[in-house]
Amino acid sequence: MKRTLIALALVAIAAHLWQGQFRPAAVDAQTLARYEVTIPKAWGKLVGFSNNNLLLESSDGLLRISVGLEALSDLQADLTRGLA
Secondary structure, three states: OHHHHHHHHHHHHHHHHHHHOOOOOOOOOOOOOOOOOOOOHHHOEEEEEEOOEEEEEOOOOOEEEEOOHHHHHHHHHHHHHOOO
């Protein structure tokens, strides 16, 4: 009885490992970032992000909203190219 139980357990383990070989590999679906923006530390700590708006907290505890991430990204690109 014990040998049968051990044999069944070993078969179950082998079947489980063998079945795992036929599964497709896990894939991380990552899209490219639409915007890359660097936030100066002087603006405060990033607390949240919603609807292309940044919520920043200053060192004195005030919450500030930076509206328009698209405009911020465009301004940063212009500064990088020396246009602004």
